[in-house]
Amino acid sequence: MVLRTRNLTKRFGGLVAVDGVDFDLGEECCSLIGPNGAGKTTFFNLLTGVLEPTEGTVEYHDGDDWTDITDHAPYETALSGIHRSYQITNVFETSTVLENVRIAAQAAGGADSWRAWRNVEAFPEYEREARDILDRVDLGEKADRPAEALSHGEKRNLEVGIALAGDPDVILLDEPTAGVSSDGIDDLTDLVDDIAADHAVLLVEHNMDVVMEVSDRIAVLHQGSLIADDDPMAIRNSDRVQEAYLGGYEAGRPTGGEHA
Incomplete structure (x- = not known):
């Protein structure tokens, strides 16, 4: 394992956006899915120091031991070896x-x-x-x-x-296919596959065809809680996941929305 959370919780007033999540990421491509408002982007922001948790810890394995990075600023998290992309394109245009x-x-x-x-x-x-x-x-x-x-x-x-x-050791990709054409999605899928060969990848993605193709494992957030964490076939066949999010998912049919 290279990254883990224990009892990770984020409250905004009376809203619990992330609720006591225990999560482990190894040398794999793990997709994080769930309906709009499930807490996926908040979870990413907690992992990368953009937000401070209300409770719980984020820990990173540096090759020798586990290091608590819960209170690290984003630049410190990045220097540790955890990099991310964003939902909205974020480049220096000029x-x-x-x-x-x-x-x-x-x-x-x-x-x-x-x-x-x-x-x-x-x-x-x-x-x-x-x-x-x-x-x-x-x-x-x-x-x-x-x-x-x-x-x-x-x-x-x-x-x-x-x-x-x-x-970096860990790459977090937040909806990389959002707004991309079908041809571009195929190229990005191949790219994610390539990156996952030598990096740990955590992927937030609403395109379930992409998720099912690239994922070694899928974790499902619903109302801030982790309700399932298993291989793609088990997730696809889970009644609880079908009810909370997939809604009878079939290959080639979009699922969910465009924002976490």
Whole structure:
């Protein structure tokens, strides 16, 4: 296991958004699914330090021992080796595709992060890393274009590339296929599969065809609680999950909405 939570809870006034969740992530691709308002994005925000939990802990395995990262700020969580993408495309639109990834690689480099806006030629090691990542996410030929010139699907690929910068142990992907065309979804599915071969991946996704194809395991949140955690076939056949979310899921038919 590389990441775990114990009794993780987040309350907003009288609303319990995440309710006592015990969760473990290993070297696998695990999808986190559930209806709108189930607490998925709140859970991501707790894992990455964007939100502080009301109760409970988040722990990260650094290869030797477990480290409590519950109170870490987002940049500390990222430096620990946990990176994420977001529901809404989040790139530097006027910077080149290469610069977007190079800056992320440099930021992950720690000591060099404060010099992020110097010319790329000053940081050959980060440029090499960025170009290798862009090749992996199929954007190598567009490295010198401004990010704003990319299609929506290409921007999603770029976000994944940014998350890969610094070679994190854990990557959290928040609805990477949102707004992407059917052809782009196939490409992103292949990309998630590729990334999961050498990273632990936690994926929030409403496209159940994608979830069933890429997941080694699926966890289901409902009203802030973890109601199921099993392999894809067991989740698909679970009466409780069908009632709470899938509603008679069939391949090729969308499930749920676009926001966690």
